[in-house]
Amino acid sequence: MALAGTAPVGISKEEFLNNKKEVSEHQYVVEFLRQKLSSLGDFNFSPMQVKAQGAIGHLLTLVEGELPQIDYFEIINLMHPTPALGGLPQNKALEFLKILNEELPRFHFGAPFGVVSSKEEALSVVLIRGLFWQKHSAFIGAGCGVVLESEFEKEWNELNLKINATKKNLGILN
DSSP states (O other): OEEEEEEETTSOHHHHHTOHHHHHHHHHHHHHHHHHHHTTOOEEEOOOEEEEETTEEEEEEOEEEOOOSOOHHHHHHHHOSOHHHHOSSHHHHHHHHHHHHHHSOOOOOOOEEEEEOSSSOEEEEEOOSEEEEETTEEEEEOOOOOOTTOOHHHHHHHHHHHHHHHHHHTTSOO
16 A cells, blocks of 8 residues: 555545645655556556544555565565655665764664565565654654655644654553
8 A cells, every 4th residue: 555645634535635745745655656566567556545543644545466476575675665764766865864864863764574474475564653762761753755845834743743643542642
């Protein structure tokens, strides 16, 4: 699935689906998946829809198709990082993040975590938000998609939305 583009649950479905910034962010991920999966076969992409998860709504496009015989680690290497984690163009974005991390440590990066139960079955997820401990402090990690249509204040509000949703899920915020 492509799950990118964020808004508070209270926003109308029509307003969310017509938000140029959020749709643009989502489309980068969808097109990345189309490009990467095209080398593996035919895949169907659902129409973009809204998926509510607690206090947050995301734009969602489902992807369906048959994978050829491919090693679990090959598919992970092909698909990771998506633009939602690493940016585009991929090489330049990752180099920028590496330099940025030297100046302002980001602690942890999103990465696939998976379980392989057989040669034909595996499950992989990617942590995009989380709680990290370091000695006597805790940090909540969250990010936002910055595209041409982004506005600083709205991105800042999106980060707060995600952090507060994480706090609420952890019972830290009512």
